[in-house]
Amino acid sequence: MSEITVTAQGPAEFDVQVQDGGQSSSHRVTVPDALVDELQLQDVDNETLVKESFAFLLEREPASSIMREFSLDEIRRYFPEYPDEIRQRLA
Secondary structure, three states, X not given: OOEEEEEEOOOOEEXXXXXXXXXXXXXXXXXXXXXXXXXXXXXXOHHHHHHHXXXXXXXXXXXXXXXXXXXXXXXXXXXXXXXXXXXXXXO
16 A cells, blocks of 8 residues: 655645655646536645545555656546546545
């Protein structure tokens, strides 16, 4: 099981460390306000959204395959089910 550590660098920018056994990876992620509005997740803090989004990604690919820097709204390009599933997870 991977350990996900999210550190805020600003209100919508986060550093994410993923530790999986002896492997680790670092990522920089932004959370666009438009995505939060679209998903109707205004009551969920951005740090929780980022952490749950990484859990979603890690269920589908190894941490080494996750982009080093990206915006959460890019996930749906690769995984079209992301908006519906993340909304369900955080509802």
